[in-house]
Amino acid sequence: xxxxxxxxxxxxxxxxxxxxxxxxxxxxxxxxxxxxxxxxxxxxxxxxxxxxxxxxxxxxxxxxxxxxxxxxxxxxxxxxxxxxxxxxxxxxxxxxxxxxxxxxxxxxxx
Amino acid sequence: xxxxxxxxxxxxxxxxxxxxxxxxxxxxxxxxxxxxxxxxxxxxxxxxxxxxxxxxxxxxxxxxxxxxxxxxxxxxxxxxxxxxxxxxxxxxxxxxxxxxxxxxxxxxxxxxxxxxxxxxxxxxxxxxxxxxxxxxxxxxxxxxxxxxxxxxxxxxxxxxxxxxxxxxxxxxxxxxxxxxxxxxxxxxxxxxxxxxxxxxxxxxxxxxxxxxxxxxxxxxxxxxxxxxxxx
Numbered sequence: 001x002x003x004x005x006x007x008x009x010x011x012x013x014x015x016x017x018x019x020x021x022x023x024x025x026x027x028x029x030x031x032x033x034x035x036x037x038x039x040x041x042x043x044x045x046x047x048x049x050x051x052x053x054x055x056x057x058x059x060x061x062x063x064x065x066x067x068x069x070x071x072x073x074x075x076x077x078x079x080x081x082x083x084x085x086x087x088x089x090x091x092x093x094x095x096x097x098x099x100x101x102x103x104x105x106x107x108x109x110x
Numbered sequence: 111x112x113x114x115x116x117x118x119x120x121x122x123x124x125x126x127x128x129x130x131x132x133x134x135x136x137x138x139x140x141x142x143x144x145x146x147x148x149x150x151x152x153x154x155x156x157x158x159x160x161x162x163x164x165x166x167x168x169x170x171x172x173x174x175x176x177x178x179x180x181x182x183x184x185x186x187x188x189x190x191x192x193x194x195x196x197x198x199x200x201x202x203x204x205x206x207x208x209x210x211x212x213x214x215x216x217x218x219x220x221x222x223x224x225x226x227x228x229x230x231x232x233x234x235x236x237x238x239x240x241x242x243x244x245x246x247x248x249x250x251x252x253x254x255x256x257x258x259x260x261x262x263x264x265x266x267x268x269x270x271x272x273x274x275x276x277x278x279x280x281x282x283x284x285x286x287x288x289x290x291x292x293x294x295x296x297x298x299x300x301x302x303x304x305x306x307x308x309x310x311x312x313x314x315x316x317x318x319x320x321x322x323x324x325x326x327x328x329x330x331x332x333x334x335x336x337x338x339x340x341x
Contacts, residue, residue: 032247033255034254037256054257
């Protein structure tokens with residue numbers, strides 16, 4: 001399923017979406033970037049509360065389909081600009097991480 | 111830990127220089143310093159937990175700057191009281207062992223300031239900022255943020271007392287570009303001196319320590335071997 005369809009379906013706001021046609025294969029929830037580096041799979045939609053600039057680098061390194069900031073947490077313009085430059089998809093949900101993950105899981109596994 | 115006990119344990123361990131780094135608080139350092147009379151030299155310090163939940167050590171030589179920083183940070187802490195049953199007492203203890211005051215807000219909370227901002231505040235006040243036990247959770251910079259942030263900071267990093275140096279340099283090869291400190295991270299008196307760093311300095315000053323961080327002018331440092339794994 002493409003990230004643009006998922007965003008429309010579960011109500012994600014796009015902050016920087018260079019690749020709206022990117023396929024989402026799964027999901028991962030973590031705020032610890034060392035854990036994300038070790039355990040995400042390419043194509044995962046990564047749900048997090050961590051807003052440090054390093055999320056963009058880590059997301060890119062792991063080739064995630066996109067990064068979703070949960071609970072309406074908005075990263076700084078610097079983070080958004082870097083995601084634009086690195087072509088990493090960045091989105092926000094007003095839902096808490098548990099709800100975002102639940103909605104994503106239902107979509108991917110129905 | 112009373113100042114008297116800290117000084118006694120530091121002397122027992124043969125330490126020439128220590129830093130007193132309470133969580134988000136600096137005040138206790140000055141009482142330890144008064145009692146120690148430069149044996150050992152006592153740096154004023156603090157362990158600050160940032161918005162990313164990264165822990166950073168701040169080292170100062172003067173007393174005014176860390177107390178200013180403590181005040182700045184305290185204003186930003188969430189207005190949550192410390193429950194002594196859950197978290198223990200948050201006390202300031204003077205050199206005679208008398209409690210000067212209880213700190214109201216819970217110091218275990220992170221301050222809502224990003225890491226870069228915290229580092230800027232420490233350095234603006236003339237302090238040295240060193241990320242704590244970078245490989246360890248909770249709070250280690252590399253464990254939390256996965257990579258070093260962009261830019262020139264940090265020059266020096268701290269690793270946990272029980273982590274073998276060779277192992278950590280395999281896990282995080284980028285550490286080879288940094289000076290690596292080890293300290294006791296003592297939360298109890300008996301832990302004081304369980305790990306340390308040997309410095310070659312001309313005098314126990316922040317400038318000299320900073321030169322050792324940069325391996326400049328013959329100022330060097332070397333972390334001790336690891337201590338036994340924490341139970």
